[in-house]
Amino acid sequence: MHRCPDWDARLAAYLEPLRLRPFAWGKHDCCTFAAGAVEAMTGVDPMPEFRGRYSTAIGSARALRRLGRGDLASTLDGKFEAVPAALAQRGDIVMSSGLLGICWGPFLFAVGSEGDREGLIRIERAKWMEPRAWRVAYGF
Template sequence: MTELRRLDDWRARLAAEMDRQRRDPFAWGQHDCAIGFAAGIVEALTGVDLSEGYRGTYDGPRSAMRVLREAGADSLSAFVGARLPEVLPAFANVGDIGIVAAEGPLDEALCMIDASGLVVMTEQGHGRRPRADLIRAFKVG
């Protein structure tokens, strides 16, 4: 598990990262819920790129599952759990990464906890879900 520490200016960096992400369309392996969204948030908050070595190694759900299995994980949440410490969803803070149920080949997706709920990645960009949808949470720094 990677030891992460939030940078002093993490709030400003997070705001800039969320603005940057809004311009990028969804693309498997480049800008999806893991690589572009969650990894971008972690890097903004901590300066550490957890997507290094994974970006561009898959281009769809089947190849994403292959990458997860090759990394020793049978799910997206298991993959994240091997890299970030898990916290109870009730104790997740702004900028932490979470898991929500999702329709689709992986059955789950990454989200970010913010002050008023959850931010998720959609085909059209960022979307919102209520905090009650949070299944698991992982501390970022």
């Protein structure tokens, strides 16, 4: 699984319609959002085994135990190369305080809420808490 040559345009096109889409377990949560971003950049869904398998927080945790490696970070470790969060580049997957999203240079895009607005939120890199990151590979 490698980024397509036009991965940045594909990622931007993926993000745009999601700006105001509210959080929904199994449909538009941190895992499906990040997996969708990877699919947009590479053409490959990295988490197909989870699609349609849960609709609640408890269901998500059960799916990670049953289909993944027990938790989200360990499951991502099995699918992507872990990199120091300080080296995360635009398009890489980043987890901050358990919230999974996509690096967009100086910040992270994730599904959440700010005030009354739901949809994609921006978290500045300086505010990432206990960050972890995974590289979405480039083609050669």
